[in-house]
Amino acid sequence: MKAVIHIGLKQGVLDPQGRTIARSLAHLGFEDVVAARQGKTIELDLKYKDKSIAETKVKEMCEQLLANTVIENYEIEIVE
């Protein structure tokens, strides 16, 4: 079983990298880009057999290490 975790900055937290990406896209002629937010993806290979246990454990991992919940949000996707 695999977990794919998407981590990004919370709404309201200024993302200077995202802003720079959006500006650069506009320079390239992609003027319809309104905003960009940059985040990261972490993939975990897991031994769990039960999807709901995996979900609970990965959530604990996010809270304890993978995300800094002061500034970041995370989304967990479990792939079987």
Added chain:
Amino acid sequence: MKSAVIVFPASNCDRDAQTALAKITGRDPLMVWHEETELPQVDFVVIPGGFSYGDYLRSGAIAARSPIVQDIVKKAKNGLPVAGFCNGFQILTESGLLPGALMRNKGLKFVCRPQKLKIANSDSMFTKAYGDETDVTYPIAHFDGNYYADDATISQLEKSGRVLFRYVDNPNGSMKDIAGICNEAGNVLGMMPHPERAVDPLHGGTDGIKLFKSVLESFR
């Protein structure tokens, strides 16, 4: 006063901290490797600057979960004085000992220069030796020094005098020009500038000496 400096893989200001502590306290600090599980009996701990664990995941994130930091967290909650400079500040916010987070500099550039600061509160165990002196210059050298906390936390810090240092001409986008804060009990300091690199005329300035003297004086 007995002190210790924590050494992580890719710490690079550990020896600056060692030299500063030896010079000002008159005793060589213990250098404690990050895999140690228990801090030796000391009066003051410095978490030095650098790029612990290569800044993997987030600056300070991995170091904050290392065995030695678990013990520091426990002892700091019982009153042990701890100061984190630069990466040390990032480790302290990641460990939960200090609120907020240090994000990428607003200008997206690594900033390395002598930095003017204002001492925002000289009634603390880290700043009392400065007395009426409010203008100091310490070096800064960081990529992730942009201090962020939610509004409630910022107003709490401001109201309780826990902002100890502010930038003059904000180099990184930190909220309220915050350069250094302490915890509620006043025994844990985190700051991005490097007082340990301003303790010798050859450093270009000696404004950092009084920070260590302040701590030393609280043990007299």
